[in-house]
Amino acid sequence: MKLFIDSANLDEIRDAASWGTISGVTTNPTLLAKDNHGDVQKVIQEIAGLVPNGPISVEVVSEDAKGMIEEGVKFSKWAENIAVKVPMTKEGMKAVRYFTDNGIDTNVTLVFSANQALLAAAAGATFISSFVGRVDDIGFDGMGIIEEVANIIGIHAMDSQVLAASIRHPLHVTQAATAGADIATIPYKVLQQMYLHPLTEKGVAAFKADWDKLQSGMLAV
Numbered sequence: 001m002k003l004f005i006d007s008a009n010l011d012e013i014r015d016a017a018s019w020g021t022i023s024g025v026t027t028n029p030t031l032l033a034k035d036n037h038g039d040v041q042k043v044i045q046e047i048a049g050l051v052p053n054g055p056i057s058v059e060v061v062s063e064d065a066k067g068m069i070e071e072g073v074k075f076s077k078w079a080e081n082i083a084v085k086v087p088m089t090k091e092g093m094k095a096v097r098y099f100t101d102n103g104i105d106t107n108v109t110l111v112f113s114a115n116q117a118l119l120a121a122a123a124g125a126t127f128i129s130s131f132v133g134r135v136d137d138i139g140f141d142g143m144g145i146i147e148e149v150a151n152i153i154g155i156h157a158m159d160s161q162v163l164a165a166s167i168r169h170p171l172h173v174t175q176a177a178t179a180g181a182d183i184a185t186i187p188y189k190v191l192q193q194m195y196l197h198p199l200t201e202k203g204v205a206a207f208k209a210d211w212d213k214l215q216s217g218m219l220a221v
Helices: 010-018 031-035 042-051 065-076 091-103 114-123 134-139 142-155 171-179 186-195 197-218
Strands: 002-006 056-059 082-087 106-111 127-131 161-165 182-185
Touching: 002 010, 002 186, 010 042, 010 186, 042 056, 056 106, 056 171, 065 082, 065 091, 082 142, 091 106, 091 114, 106 114, 114 142, 114 171, 127 142, 134 142, 142 161, 142 171, 161 171, 171 182, 171 186, 182 186
Parallel strands: 002 182, 056 082, 082 106, 106 127, 127 161, 161 182
Antiparallel strands: none
């Protein structure tokens, strides 16, 4: 399973990219607004340069297919690795079909059911962002939907990739991997948490202490 970072913060993305573990970036208008980015094109192009080998999802905000297509075509010219992020609506699927037919990658977002995912795959979506945390918030099983969608895509050999979104904690990442997701897009904070384990920290400290003792002994000789 590939790991994307869900962020529009350049410092977070730059740091995460330096770890060598992420292979894509997802953004949305809320994340861009959070970091007060005035020149969105400049920011997206910088992000695309930080993660050049992976898709950078940029979301349209129009409500009609015509507007989405105009926005998406513009976004696709900003960098070679742009994926146009489109909402799961009837108009959105019209736009996805246009993008698919014209060789532009897409990320269908705000997917909350297997039926919605099936429609997105039928329209030719490159990525299908199925939300986990938001589904859990209303008392349903977000990870169960990931598993269901992954099974449908696999059984019918569809080309779309299942992307687990709305990840809240490291356990969600593990569950997404075992549920069959192709990708998990993860907030910077959660990515950092994934590295942590008390036994790892204890082991590193013990090896360092033993090495220091060894060096001291060598110096005494």
